[in-house]
Amino acid sequence: MLHHDFRRFLDALDELNPAQIEDAQTKIRDLRRKTEAISEIEARTNQEHKCPFCGDERRQKWGRTRTKVQRYRCGGCQKTYSGRTGSAIGRIHRPDLFMVALRDMLGTSAPQSVRKLAKRLGLNKYTVWRWRMLVFSIIGEGAATAFSGIIEADETYQRESRKGSREWARHFADPQNIPQPPRPRWEDFTTQGLKMMRGLSRWQLPILTVADRSGARLFQRLANRKGATLERAMNPLVPGDAVLCSDGANGYAKLATASGIEHFVVGSKPGTRVAAGCYHIQNVNSLHAQYNKFIKPFCGPATKNLNGYIRWLEVRLGGALPADIIRTS
Numbered sequence: 001m002l003h004h005d006f007r008r009f010l011d012a013l014d015e016l017n018p019a020q021i022e023d024a025q026t027k028i029r030d031l032r033r034k035t036e037a038i039s040e041i042e043a044r045t046n047q048e049h050k051c052p053f054c055g056d057e058r059r060q061k062w063g064r065t066r067t068k069v070q071r072y073r074c075g076g077c078q079k080t081y082s083g084r085t086g087s088a089i090g091r092i093h094r095p096d097l098f099m100v101a102l103r104d105m106l107g108t109s110a111p112q113s114v115r116k117l118a119k120r121l122g123l124n125k126y127t128v129w130r131w132r133m134l135v136f137s138i139i140g141e142g143a144a145t146a147f148s149g150i151i152e153a154d155e156t157y158q159r160e161s162r163k164g165s166r167e168w169a170r171h172f173a174d175p176q177n178i179p180q181p182p183r184p185r186w187e188d189f190t191t192q193g194l195k196m197m198r199g200l201s202r203w204q205l206p207i208l209t210v211a212d213r214s215g216a217r218l219f220q221r222l223a224n225r226k227g228a229t230l231e232r233a234m235n236p237l238v239p240g241d242a243v244l245c246s247d248g249a250n251g252y253a254k255l256a257t258a259s260g261i262e263h264f265v266v267g268s269k270p271g272t273r274v275a276a277g278c279y280h281i282q283n284v285n286s287l288h289a290q291y292n293k294f295i296k297p298f299c300g301p302a303t304k305n306l307n308g309y310i311r312w313l314e315v316r317l318g319g320a321l322p323a324d325i326i327r328t329s
């Protein structure tokens with residue numbers, strides 16, 4: 001809008017009656033939500049203040065991009081850039097809709113399925129899926145967590161999943177040359193009435209959960225169910241003066257003995273969960289309940305993406321805001 005048109009628009013606001021003021025306010029609020037992504041991206045450039053190509057800090061405003069983000073021209077290399085240049089979200093065509101998807105991922109209510117969200121936003125489901133994977137790559141591994149005092153630890157399990165893999169289709173197409181995959185598909189246990197056979201537990205992937213009383217928490221996938229693996233994962237997490245509470249599995253007991261940590265063993269069955277007073281694993285049990293509730297709607301995410309889902313839950317529990325994600329992108 002031209003400057004003098006804008007002045008006239010502001011002057012016209014004086015003529016509004018109370019009901020119109022309400023309407024205008026609602027309209028402005030909607031617009032603000034829409035441009036939130038853009039404001040966050042611009043905040044990011046102002047924070048950096050450097051040309052992404054040559055690092056020069058001299059710049060001048062150089063119009064706006066098609067998505068209305070402030071563009072700058074570098075005083076050094078003369079290239080133009082915006083806050084999105086070089087960022088992980090730089091190539092997203094609809095930052096406003098990406099923001100809606102991001103808000104959905106981090107909101108207090110359960111996230112919507114990719115399909116539903118895509119429908120709501122009028123987008124292709126693969127676009128929304130790619131955005132989710134993009135957020136996974138931004139939130140990455142997360143910083144190391146430090147635990148102290150009374151530390152609770154326990155594992156939960158997630159069924160291995162090859163969702164999206166074509167291994168069975170390939171085997172049936174060419175049974176002579178393509179060997180049968182190592183286990184039946186999970187759905188065949190129900191649809192074909194297959195009996196759950198021995199040895200299936202190795203397809204349940206352990207996820208170690210650790211929490212202390214100050215609110216520090218961690219979910220970490222373990223490579224296998226061996227005690228040594230558990231011990232190795234726990235070792236850097238538990239300082240020597242901590243008190244460990246666990247269900248007494250081998251790895252915990254060995255770690256406690258090896259490093260001289262006080263160790264309380266509590267039962268994993270209801271009624272035996274408290275060893276004495278404050279020595280319990282109810283916080284990790286509650287984290288497991290939250291994990292199960294969170295993961296269930298995804299119907300067993302593909303194992304190759306499981307770390308992303310686990311990290312997503314951590315970020316949700318940590319109360320991250322969409323702006324935090326944009327700023328680190």
Ligand SMILES: [Zn+2]
Nearest residue numbers: 051054074077
């Ligand atoms: Zn430059």
